[in-house]
Amino acid sequence: MDRLETRELGYFVAVARELHFGRAAATLGISQPPLSRAISQLERRMGVPLFERTSRRVTLTPAGEVFLVEAYGILDAMDRAVARARHACRSGPLLIATNPGTGSGLLRDLVAAHSGLPGGGPVKMVFTRDQAAALRAGDADVGILCAGDDLSGLDRTELATERTVALLPAGHRLAKRAAVTLADLRAEDTYRPEPPVAAVDELVDLVSVGQLIVVVGESAADRSGRAVVPVPVADLPDTLLLLAWRDGGLTEPIGAFLRAAREVTASPSR
Structure with a gap:
């Protein structure tokens, strides 16, 4: 069998995602007849049916399910190749x-x-x-x-x-402990499970003024200063x-x- 083209893989993946030739064609920006012909031609070249078609539905055959996994891998590899080429320049x-x-x-x-x-x-x-x-x-x-x-x-x-530490305002009642637990932190109104998207200095400033309690890696405490206290979180692993x-x-x-x-x-x- 001749080597498959990227266009054929893209057509197949579009139909496999939508399980509907009309919607897949609209996604691809082409009309339905050439898409149907391309899939039929692909199946003839491969020698196996990729889709079961009835008047009401389209489903993947076992061969189609296997081919979909491989097609995703090929397309992902091509995306990585493009990213590497761009990076090289x-x-x-x-x-x-x-x-x-x-x-x-x-x-x-x-x-x-x-x-x-x-x-x-x-x-x-x-x-x-x-x-x-x-x-x-x-x-x-x-x-x-x-x-x-x-x-x-x-x-x-x-x-x-x-180590995983909680950043706490220096005057906070939990800041005097040798360690805290997640339950302790979740009971605080200013605790956030994920830090805001901000530089470390901004996080420290928010903690220092009592607007944020957050869990970070121990190295994030390097710039905590006197207004912020890093306290180990006992029930979180390193x-x-x-x-x-x-x-x-x-x-x-x-x-x-x-x-x-x-x-x-x-x-x-x-």
Whole structure:
């Protein structure tokens, strides 16, 4: 069988999503007859039926269900290839995707080590709640992620382990404790399970004036100052931080940053 074209995969996926030839055609911006002919031709070339068609409904056959999984994989791989090609032509600073709750200490050490290595250069922070998506889309070069995140399509290496702490106003009744629990925090009106999308300094300011209580990694307490107290959260595990990049997308600037990360994590002070 001849090699399939991207257009054929796109037609098949559109019909598989809609399970309706008319709606799929409208989504693709074509009329229904050529779409039906293209799917029939694809089935003849493959030698298996991909859809069961009746006057009332369209469903995937077992072969169609298997082919849909493979088609998604091929299209995702093509998206990654496009992102890598765009990245290869992009000049400028190394883009680091990180959660707003990642503290300055870890970032400072990474950036400082990176700038001192051959191949190191300027960096720029990309603050986002979905670092993995930013990497896959080519909006960032490397990202600091948690081990529990969706890491599909990404290469990674272990970076550091952090205690989980709650940032509390210095005068808060819980700030005097050796540790707090999630139940303690959930009882507070200003507690937010997810930090707002903001720089660490902004989070600290919100906590200091009593408008926010939030859980972050221990390194985020580096800039807490006297007005904010970090208190360990007893019933939350330590967080394993990873450094990740697109699968197969290891460039020289990313390699330099990886070398810097290894230098930082090997330091006795960490």
